[in-house]
Amino acid sequence: MAKRERWGTRIGLILAMAGNAVGLGNFLRFPVQAAQNGGGAFMIPYFVAFLLLGIPLMWVEWAIGRYGGKFGHGSAPGMFDAMWKAPISKYLGALGLFISTVIMVYYTYIESWTLAFSFFSITKAYFGETTFDAMRSFLQSYQGIEKNYFQSILPAYFFMCVTLFINFFILYRGISRGIEMLAKIAMPTLFLFAIILVIRVVTLGTPDPVNHPDWNVESGFAFIWNPDFSKLGDAKIWLAAAGQIFFTLSVGMGTLQAYASYLRESDDIALSGLSTASTNEFVEVILGASIAIPVAAAFFGIETTQEIAKGGAFNLGFVSMPIIFQKLPFGEFFGFLWFLLLFFAGITSSVAMAQPLIAFLKEEFGISHGRATALIGFSVFVAIQFVVFFLKHGFLDEMDYWAGTFGLVLFALFEIIIFAWIFGMDKGWAEITKGADIKIPRIFYYIIKYITPLYLLFIMINWLVQDAIPTFLMKDVEPEDVPYRWGARALMFLIFTIIILMVKTAWAKRANKMGV
Numbered sequence: 001m002a003k004r005e006r007w008g009t010r011i012g013l014i015l016a017m018a019g020n021a022v023g024l025g026n027f028l029r030f031p032v033q034a035a036q037n038g039g040g041a042f043m044i045p046y047f048v049a050f051l052l053l054g055i056p057l058m059w060v061e062w063a064i065g066r067y068g069g070k071f072g073h074g075s076a077p078g079m080f081d082a083m084w085k086a087p088i089s090k091y092l093g094a095l096g097l098f099i100s101t102v103i104m105v106y107y108t109y110i111e112s113w114t115l116a117f118s119f120f121s122i123t124k125a126y127f128g129e130t131t132f133d134a135m136r137s138f139l140q141s142y143q144g145i146e147k148n149y150f151q152s153i154l155p156a157y158f159f160m161c162v163t164l165f166i167n168f169f170i171l172y173r174g175i176s177r178g179i180e181m182l183a184k185i186a187m188p189t190l191f192l193f194a195i196i197l198v199i200r201v202v203t204l205g206t207p208d209p210v211n212h213p214d215w216n217v218e219s220g221f222a223f224i225w226n227p228d229f230s231k232l233g234d235a236k237i238w239l240a241a242a243g244q245i246f247f248t249l250s251v252g253m254g255t256l257q258a259y260a261s262y263l264r265e266s267d268d269i270a271l272s273g274l275s276t277a278s279t280n281e282f283v284e285v286i287l288g289a290s291i292a293i294p295v296a297a298a299f300f301g302i303e304t305t306q307e308i309a310k311g312g313a314f315n316l317g318f319v320s321m322p323i324i325f326q327k328l329p330f331g332e333f334f335g336f337l338w339f340l341l342l343f344f345a346g347i348t349s350s351v352a353m354a355q356p357l358i359a360f361l362k363e364e365f366g367i368s369h370g371r372a373t374a375l376i377g378f379s380v381f382v383a384i385q386f387v388v389f390f391l392k393h394g395f396l397d398e399m400d401y402w403a404g405t406f407g408l409v410l411f412a413l414f415e416i417i418i419f420a421w422i423f424g425m426d427k428g429w430a431e432i433t434k435g436a437d438i439k440i441p442r443i444f445y446y447i448i449k450y451i452t453p454l455y456l457l458f459i460m461i462n463w464l465v466q467d468a469i470p471t472f473l474m475k476d477v478e479p480e481d482v483p484y485r486w487g488a489r490a491l492m493f494l495i496f497t498i499i500i501l502m503v504k505t506a507w508a509k510r511a512n513k514m515g516v
Ligand code: PHE
Pocket: 020, 021, 022, 023, 024, 025, 026, 100, 103, 247, 248, 249, 250, 253, 255, 349, 350, 352, 353
């Protein structure tokens, strides 16, 4: 077996893992989720989900990854097969490949908008579009939904190509020379930019004391942090909180496992996993919560901010923020920082999404690294066309729902059952604690074995009933979008089928080789 790649340094590994977790989810998805789901009250189910789902799954995924790596597997089919010798296990693992791949297709497109908007900030392209309608129209013309500032989708297409190229160039350079190097540059820069922006926001005070004395940063913080306990009885906010924890920590995707497979057998998991999770939470709850919402409250007041949050993450990031930058001295500079920050957060996550598939093609098919990277780059380029051209018909939303929201929980459920019940919790615990630099409280043994799986099951069932079935039946979809939504499902089905067939072929080849 060819020697597998390794992480170069411990700090590099931690930065790469943190880069995987810290993404657009921290700066765009989190503030919107918090604002939509009861502000401070959201933080209670959020914290519970962090403790009972996030942390346990973080350790479990690191352990699965390091264990699989020992047998030369960097993707879930091989990892599951190593833990559970049953024909079905590799197909359950295929779900891990599917999820990260589908997310990559739409996530890189959004990432490319952030690159474009950092350019539009520094060149003041959108300066002059000072109302919500005007700025929304700027964004939509960029996305090719209407013709206004931009007469065609060409600029968006160009930035999409550039973004894909950078992603696959980094992936081509490999684990330590590519991903680790990127993380070592992008993560410290991201921190610096975020801190500059937070300082700018908290020192804003009350921008317009004469006309709007109660529009200030403090009211924004109060809005995010004031708990509305009456909302705690609503199952919806518990589901939203669990969904956010999953998405933001990158659990249930197969990417943490892929990264962990490049550890050495006795490398620490306990402390590194915990550091990754805490870094992500710091960036999310402290930095992410202190930029977009408080600044919107200071310039538009709480009521409008609530409206903005209802309009979703893109509305907050790409419409309301650019309007605010136009009101700030040196706004083009702060806009540049904000969007570049998002780009760095995005790219350190998107490279992670491709890694399981790259590892799969190399290790299970014996394709060279260069070919594997090129093949995936080409496939993503093909699939992304649909997202680009059918954006307004909800192609992206459909993929985000089934892969980026629902799929994760399903995969995590399979994963934890295989780990804690089939592989066995005693062996599992030994894996998690091997080489550990901290002592994990024994209670996590029981949490991982009983609480996390039950919690997941509970979420799964609630989700099915409340959300997934109505979504599947397209209850709130505009009739003209229905065919496109089916198109998105067909595309996902195709991707899934291809992955399943590849897994089947890979194992058949292996059985042949071993003469079984
Ligand atoms: N955790 C990332 C974020 O918060 C998203 C992500 C999804 C990363 C899937 C890797 C894999 O934006």
